[in-house]
Amino acid sequence: MITKIKGVTMTEKIAVLGAGSWGSMLAYILHQNGNDVHLYARNPEQVKEFNTQHTNSHYLKDFTFPESMKATDSLKDALDGVDDVLFIVPSQATRSVAKVVNQILAKKRIKPYIIHGSKGLEKGTFDRISTVLEEEINPENRKTVSVISGPSQAEGVAKHDPTLITVASEDMRSAEHFQKLFMNDYFRVYTNNDIIGVEFGGALKNIIALGAGTLYGLEYGDNAKAALITRGVAEISRLGVSFGANPLTFTGLSGMGDVIVTATSKDSRNWRAGYQLGKGKKLDEIVSDMGMVIEGIATSEAAYDLAKTRGVEMPITNAIHSVLNNEETVKDAITKLMTREGRSEIG
Numbered sequence: 001m002i003t004k005i006k007g008v009t010m011t012e013k014i015a016v017l018g019a020g021s022w023g024s025m026l027a028y029i030l031h032q033n034g035n036d037v038h039l040y041a042r043n044p045e046q047v048k049e050f051n052t053q054h055t056n057s058h059y060l061k062d063f064t065f066p067e068s069m070k071a072t073d074s075l076k077d078a079l080d081g082v083d084d085v086l087f088i089v090p091s092q093a094t095r096s097v098a099k100v101v102n103q104i105l106a107k108k109r110i111k112p113y114i115i116h117g118s119k120g121l122e123k124g125t126f127d128r129i130s131t132v133l134e135e136e137i138n139p140e141n142r143k144t145v146s147v148i149s150g151p152s153q154a155e156g157v158a159k160h161d162p163t164l165i166t167v168a169s170e171d172m173r174s175a176e177h178f179q180k181l182f183m184n185d186y187f188r189v190y191t192n193n194d195i196i197g198v199e200f201g202g203a204l205k206n207i208i209a210l211g212a213g214t215l216y217g218l219e220y221g222d223n224a225k226a227a228l229i230t231r232g233v234a235e236i237s238r239l240g241v242s243f244g245a246n247p248l249t250f251t252g253l254s255g256m257g258d259v260i261v262t263a264t265s266k267d268s269r270n271w272r273a274g275y276q277l278g279k280g281k282k283l284d285e286i287v288s289d290m291g292m293v294i295e296g297i298a299t300s301e302a303a304y305d306l307a308k309t310r311g312v313e314m315p316i317t318n319a320i321h322s323v324l325n326n327e328e329t330v331k332d333a334i335t336k337l338m339t340r341e342g343r344s345e346i347g
C-alpha cells in the first residue's frame with residue numbers, strides 16, 4: 001500500500017516499451033500509482049512468464065509483480081489508446097523501436113506524451129535519446145519528449161528503498177505531468193528544464209561506473225574511487241556545458257547522484273562489468289554472461305568520438321575507452337592520467 005501524495009491525482013493509460021529490469025520496475029511504480037499500464041516485451045516467453053507467474057526472472061531476481069499487472073508482446077496492443085509512452089529499451093535500440101511506434105501512432109491517430117529512461121548516447125550520430133525520439137516520431141504523432149533519470153538501481157526500487165529521481169523536459173508542464181504520474185512515498189520525483197544536462201549526466205556516468213568497477217577488481221582503494229567519481233563528474237559536466245547544459249545539473253541527482261550510485265553499487269551492471277574486467281575476464285565474455293545491457297560500453301565509443309569532434313578534454317573517458325578497446329592496460333592508463341601536466345582544478 002502506498003501513501004498518496006498531495007497534488008498527485010492523475011491516472012492515465014501508459015505504454016511501457018521494454019520489460020528489462022528498469023522497464024518492468026518503472027511499470028510497477030506506475031501500476032502501483034493507479035495507472036493503466038501496458039507493458040510491452042518482444043519476447044513471448046517472457047510475456048507468458050510475466051502473465052502467469054508474475055515474475056520477470058531473467059531481469060529481476062526474487063521479485064513478484066502484482067497479479068493485476070499484465071504484459072503483451074504486441075506493440076500495437078500496448079499502444080492502444082495511450083496518453084503516454086515510456087521508452088525503456090537500450091539506447092542503441094531506441095531508434096528502431098521508435099520508427100515502428102511512429103507508424104503505429106499515425107494509424108491510431110493518437111498523440112501521447114513521450115518519455116524515456118534510457119542512459120546512453122547513440123553511436124555514430126552521438127545523439128541524446130530525446131533527440132532520437134524527436135527525429136523518429138513525427139510531431140503530429142506525439143506531444144513533448146521528456147526523460148526520467150537519476151540514481152535508481154531497479155533492485156533498490158524493488159525493495160522500496162527511498163529513491164529520488166529527476167524528470168527533465170524543455171517544457172516544464174510536461175515534466176510536472178510525469179512528476180505526478182511517477183511520484184509516490186518511496187519514489188520522489190523532481191523536475192528540471194535542463195534536458196541536455198540530465199541526459200548527458202545519465203549517459204556518461206555509465207563510463208565512470210565501468211571504470212570504478214575495474215578499479216575495485218584490481219583492488220585499488222577509496223582514494224582512487226573518490227578521484228574517479230569527482231573528476232569524472234568534472235569532465236561529464238565539461239562536455240555537457242559545451243552543449244548548453246546548466247553546470248548545476250551535474251551536481252544534482254542525474255549528475256553526481258547517479259555517478260555515486262553506479263560507481264559504488266554492486267547492483268550496477270556497468271560496475272559489475274568493470275569489476276570482472278579488473279579481475280581479468282574478457283569483455284565479450286562479460287557481455288554475453290551479463291545478459292542485460294551494459295550501456296557504458298557503446299556510450300564510451302560515442303563519448304570518445306564526440307569529445308574529439310567537439311574539442312573537449314575528457315581524459316578519464318578516453319582512458320576507459322582505450323582499456324575497453326585493449327589499447328592499453330588499466331595500470332598504464334592510470335600512470336598516464338596521474339602523470340599528466342599539473343593544472344588548476346576548476347575551469
Ligand SMILES: NC(=O)C1=CN([C@@H]2O[C@H](COP(=O)(O)OP(=O)(O)OC[C@H]3O[C@@H](n4cnc5c(N)ncnc54)[C@H](OP(=O)(O)O)[C@@H]3O)[C@@H](O)[C@H]2O)C=CC1
Binds near residue numbers: 041046
Ligand atoms: N536497470 C536499472 O536499474 C536502470 C536502467 N536504466 C536504463 O534503462 C535502460 C534499459 O535498461 P535495463 O532495463 O536495465 O535493460 P535490460 O537489459 O534489463 O532490458 C532491456 C530490455 O529492452 C528490450 N529490448 C532490447 N532491444 C530491443 C528491441 N530492439 N526491441 C524491443 N525491445 C528490446 C529487452 O528485450 P529482450 O529481453 O527481448 O532482449 C529487455 O526487455 C538502459 O538505458 C539503462 O541504462 C536506468 C535506470 C536504472
Ligand SMILES: O=C(CO)COP(=O)(O)O
Binds near residue numbers: 269
Ligand atoms: O542507471 C542506473 C542506476 O541509476 C543503473 O545502472 P546500471 O545499468 O549500471 O545497472
